[in-house]
Amino acid sequence: MPKVKLPRKSTNIDMTAMCDVAFLLLTFFMLATKFKPDEPVVVKTPASISDIPLPDADVMLLTIDPKGRIFFSIDNKNFRKSLIDNIDQYKNLGLTEAEKNSFAIGSSVGFPFNQLKSFLATPPGDQKKLEETAPGVPADTSVDNPNNELAAWIRSARNTNPRLRICIKADQDATYPEVQKVIKTLEGWKIFKFNLITNLKAVPPGTAAYALAQGGAKK
């Protein structure tokens, strides 16, 4: 009986299909990616059942870290330039054009006004290191207090862009008096509506909110 000849098959696989899939996924991720914004400090936000998404644009972010330092930032690059012009005029900081540009491309500010000039004068690469030891923007419970520099920032930011939404991103271990300073400052400028950034947590079953969510889903 003759041997059955098995045709020898090549071990090579056509990679074209796999390559196609890889690049398809790559394209998807490249388009879907929004890079994590540069954050001065690591903040662990508390969880809530609220599921309102953060607005995409025109956000003023007030970050409070566990030690109670306050960082101020706005997202729109165009407004950052006019904001620093405004602040420079208002507080007579005497910033140079280069320092203003450094602010416009930077991320957030955690320095009092008297240290702002030297902070902005440092090259962008070293700014991040400085931010780690930044004292934070000084704040107070009253807007009339001249030491309440946060009030000046908020005032100027609202002057340059009145549509700004204010978001407070505080660490869960930040003590209440620190948060209160920010809230009182906002109240002082007649801002009574703002957002607190939280993580999402599941609605506990058997509560009024749960029934509401269920009822809403049925409709």
Next chain:
Amino acid sequence: MAEMDTSSSGGHKKGPGVKKSKKLSTRIDLTPMCDLGFLLITFFMYTTTMAKPKTMEINMPYKDPNIKEQDQTKIKESEALTILLSKNHRVYYYEGIGSDPNKPPDVKVTYFKPSGGIRDEIIAKEQKVAQLRQSGQLLPKDEMTVLIKPDTNSTYDDLVNILDEMSISDVKTYAIVDITQVDQDFIQKTEQANGGK
């Protein structure tokens, strides 16, 4: 790994002196390209933030210095629940607003818990107010009002938790109020009564 050049094997022999033109395969090994593709995918998957942060909207009561005191709506003692946030995530609460110094309220302590915590107390108070409304002791428009008073040693986590409890239990009217000395004394007294913890 490259593909075998099979297309030229069938060609006939050329005479001497004729240069053999080697036919090259048009196939390219795609493995490195595929590797690169996946490497980049890994990078983008790692850096991407798919979950957008969620926010909680909060409306503080409008403070207008022009409003005179007699025009302000007063909270009724029977519809109010005062919640004091204190250290170590403790929650003190009492019914009413504790304005009468002769009748100190019964301050109790609890924690944030899925059951048997502050949530049950809020629900119980809500039912009590609903009963009072039915029996006519409260007007139909009166609603339970929760006063949240965070102490100086409470954390932001507590504040968000209690605001969250408000939305969980669907409490319509609540306010964040500054803590008073009276309330701080209540906390101290309760602490002493519970063994000075």
